Amino acid sequence: MRFHSPAIQYFHAVRRTGSIRAAARVLNVASSAVSRQILKLEQEVGSPLFERNARGLTLTTVGEMLARHVMNVLQDLDRFRSDVASLSGAWSGTVSIACIESLTESVLPDLIASHRGRARRVSFTIEVKGSSDVLEALSRGEADIGIAMALRHPPDLRQAALKRFRLGAVVAREHPLARRKTVTLEQCLAFPVINALPELSIYHLLQPLIAQLSETPEPAIQANSIDLMRELAARGVGVAFQTQLGINRLSRDSRLVFLPLDNAGSPVWSDLGIYVRAERTLPAYTESFLQELVRELGERERRENAAHPHTP
Amino acid sequence: MRFHSPAIQYFHAVRRTGSIRAAARVLNVASSAVSRQILKLEQEVGSPLFERNARGLTLTTVGEMLARHVMNVLQDLDRFRSDVASLSGAWSGTVSIACIESLTESVLPDLIASHRGRARRVSFTIEVKGSSDVLEALSRGEADIGIAMALRHPPDLRQAALKRFRLGAVVAREHPLARRKTVTLEQCLAFPVINALPELSIYHLLQPLIAQLSETPEPAIQANSIDLMRELAARGVGVAFQTQLGINRLSRDSRLVFLPLDNAGSPVWSDLGIYVRAERTLPAYTESFLQELVRELGERERRENAAHPHTP
DNA sequence: TATAACCGTTGCCGAAACGGCAGCAATATG
DNA sequence: CATATTGCTGCCGTTTCGGCAACGGTTATA
Numbered sequence: 001m002r003f004h005s006p007a008i009q010y011f012h013a014v015r016r017t018g019s020i021r022a023a024a025r026v027l028n029v030a031s032s033a034v035s036r037q038i039l040k041l042e043q044e045v046g047s048p049l050f051e052r053n054a055r056g057l058t059l060t061t062v063g064e065m066l067a068r069h070v071m072n073v074l075q076d077l078d079r080f081r082s083d084v085a086s087l088s089g090a091w092s093g094t095v096s097i098a099c100i101e102s103l104t105e106s107v108l109p110d111l112i113a114s115h116r117g118r119a120r121r122v123s124f125t126i127e128v129k130g131s132s133d134v135l136e137a138l139s140r141g142e143a144d145i146g147i148a149m150a151l152r153h154p155p156d157l158r159q160a161a162l163k164r165f166r167l168g169a170v171v172a173r174e175h176p177l178a179r180r181k182t183v184t185l186e187q188c189l190a191f192p193v194i195n196a197l198p199e200l201s202i203y204h205l206l207q208p209l210i211a212q213l214s215e216t217p218e219p220a221i222q223a224n225s226i227d228l229m230r231e232l233a234a235r236g237v238g239v240a241f242q243t244q245l246g247i248n249r250l251s252r253d254s255r256l257v258f259l260p261l262d263n264a265g266s267p268v269w270s271d272l273g274i275y276v277r278a279e280r281t282l283p284a285y286t287e288s289f290l291q292e293l294v295r296e297l298g299e300r301e302r303r304e305n306a307a308h309p310h311t312p
Numbered sequence: 313m314r315f316h317s318p319a320i321q322y323f324h325a326v327r328r329t330g331s332i333r334a335a336a337r338v339l340n341v342a343s344s345a346v347s348r349q350i351l352k353l354e355q356e357v358g359s360p361l362f363e364r365n366a367r368g369l370t371l372t373t374v375g376e377m378l379a380r381h382v383m384n385v386l387q388d389l390d391r392f393r394s395d396v397a398s399l400s401g402a403w404s405g406t407v408s409i410a411c412i413e414s415l416t417e418s419v420l421p422d423l424i425a426s427h428r429g430r431a432r433r434v435s436f437t438i439e440v441k442g443s444s445d446v447l448e449a450l451s452r453g454e455a456d457i458g459i460a461m462a463l464r465h466p467p468d469l470r471q472a473a474l475k476r477f478r479l480g481a482v483v484a485r486e487h488p489l490a491r492r493k494t495v496t497l498e499q500c501l502a503f504p505v506i507n508a509l510p511e512l513s514i515y516h517l518l519q520p521l522i523a524q525l526s527e528t529p530e531p532a533i534q535a536n537s538i539d540l541m542r543e544l545a546a547r548g549v550g551v552a553f554q555t556q557l558g559i560n561r562l563s564r565d566s567r568l569v570f571l572p573l574d575n576a577g578s579p580v581w582s583d584l585g586i587y588v589r590a591e592r593t594l595p596a597y598t599e600s601f602l603q604e605l606v607r608e609l610g611e612r613e614r615r616e617n618a619a620h621p622h623t624p
Numbered sequence: 625t626a627t628a629a630c631c632g633t634t635g636c637c638g639a640a641a642c643g644g645c646a647g648c649a650a651t652a653t654g
Numbered sequence: 655c656a657t658a659t660t661g662c663t664g665c666c667g668t669t670t671c672g673g674c675a676a677c678g679g680t681t682a683t684a
Contacts (some may be wrong), residue, residue, distance in 0.1 A: 080381040
């Protein structure tokens with residue numbers, strides 16, 4: 001089913017790989033063929049699409065405009081294909097997800113397992129990244145659904161949902177703080193703290209709050225793996241911070257206790273956004289999974305905020 | 313700038329014309345070429361796209377799916393072209409509008425005149441139709457912006473705005489009703505009435521209200537031209553009904569008086585919807601005009617409802 | 625500084641796709 | 655029954671496409 005001119009596909013491959021020869025290898029064609037299609041495209045548009053650096057190609061402004069169009073075309077072609085396929089038989093296709101680490105613990109595995117139980121021919125690709133990389137992957141058409149901290153998102157993305165979860169401290173059951181219902185940041189900083197590195201979004205949530213405090217926190221462990229931080233906390237090394245999304249795991253893990261953070265009397269929220277490219281209609285199977293994801297996250301938001309209500 | 317395979321364009325032409333030979337004439341190619349491209353497309357999709365009637369071609373279900381994709385591709389190509397053009401120089405392109413008759417009196421001519429004053433290279437195509445035909449033209453990709461009575465719209469359309477205007481009676485200055493501030497339907501039906509035919513949306517607004525009344529209205533004039541109905545009212549033939557959009561003309565036309573309708577103590581609203589295809593990003597110049605249109609209609613809605621406030 | 629590894633581009637040539645012409649059978653119109 | 659229109663199909667010249675090999679240029683490495 002290849003009814004679009006090769007130029008479109010070649011251009012797309014060159015944009016992704018950043019080089020004509022690399023694109024040719026991916027496409028299983030000679031590099032000369034790719035080169036010629038690009039040149040022909042540039043001639044028809046009437047303006048260069050790439051800047052030729054010695055090390056590869058970079059998009060020009062016009063090139064980025066064409067990239068946007070080509071992305072729209074190819075993604076809509078995918079949708080068309082899935083529409084036709086769903087006419088005669090079961091759904092089939094690949095849902096590609098880019099998300100931050102908080103989801104890997106229970107939300108995504110639960111959802112995907114249950115979804116695969118109902119639609120066996122739908123496969124998944126999951127890439128874990130930092131929040132800004134998630135949005136970037138989405139913009140570049142490398143993922144269908146993105147889940148990231150709700151920062152300002154570029155206009156080519158659409159926020160399909162926004163869910164807020166409480167940020168909290170995670171400590172070992174034997175930790176002095178463990179008997180409290182909630183904790184403040186000051187209380188945590190009295191103990192050794194396991195900090196997130198800037199690549200994790202938790203860093204950007206906590207840093208402004210820490211900066212407001214007068215005392216300088218004592219040096220602590222820093223890491224970029226939520227899992228590692230949690231395991232360190234379980235071993236009593238210190239206080240870790242994370243959003244309240246690992247509730248299943250935490251309630252199963254008898255070594256750990258989750259303590260919602262209070263800051264100046266009000267909860268510290270971590271806003272989770274679900275994103276898709278704006279200029280796009282999702283294939284039916286992707287849209288269906290998206291709906292389930294939004295529903296499930298809404299469910300957890302409700303449940304977890306009920307488990308730790310904010311009573312001023 | 314033709315970087316999409318001929319099959320796409322040929323398919324599009326065949327869908328619009330309903331026949332391969334007609335499409336070939338439009339495209340200035342031999343009909344055999346068109347026929348072959350369609351056959352090739354069907355072979356690649358793996359399913360027939362058209363039903364071959366002796367008199368021409370009709371889309372199959374799969375064909376409609378492909379038509380949707382092709383429309384998305386070609387409309388987005390237009391947008392890309394306009395983006396590139398706007399990079400180097402002024403906007404240029406054509407805004408195609410499908411709308412109901414109420415707009416032709418002052419809203420559209422005013423807006424288009426003022427817009428053309430600022431952007432000379434943007435041209436316009438306006439087609440006046442019934443409300444459902446407006447939506448259909450939009451769905452089929454034959455118009456960029458649609459303005460129609462806000463009925464239930466198909467899911468492939470997006471309602472960019474919704475404005476409500478009061479429905480009212482239009483009578484000659486010498487008419488017995490002319491001294492009132494507002495009128496009820498009963499009061500109007502005591503006089504000869506100039507009714508709209510079902511092709512006008514006013515018919516569908518008034519019919520349910522008339523049906524609620526116990527008395528059967530006396531036979532009256534029926535017409536499908538708002539202009540004609542207005543001229544008849546000016547000549548004292550009877551009471552006409554229309555939405556309050558012709559305010560400029562009416563206030564200039566000393567022969568006529570507009571009387572807002574009251575029904576059971578509350579105004580009778582006529583909802584005007586502005587529509588665009590949902591799966592589409594408008595070219596910059598079209599988007600710009602759309603914004604002005606929405607702003608202008610909002611302005612008139614505000615102004616006219618202030619001129620005839622509803623005081624229960 | 626010499627060498628090797630990439631990079632994009634170009635000439636040449638066979639293969640594939642495309643489009644025009646004329647003619648076919650089927651169907652609708654009068 | 656005659657005529658017109660429909661979509662489709664061989665045939666054939668033209669255009670486009672892709673593979674191969676080679677060229678000039680830049681970058682990294684020895």
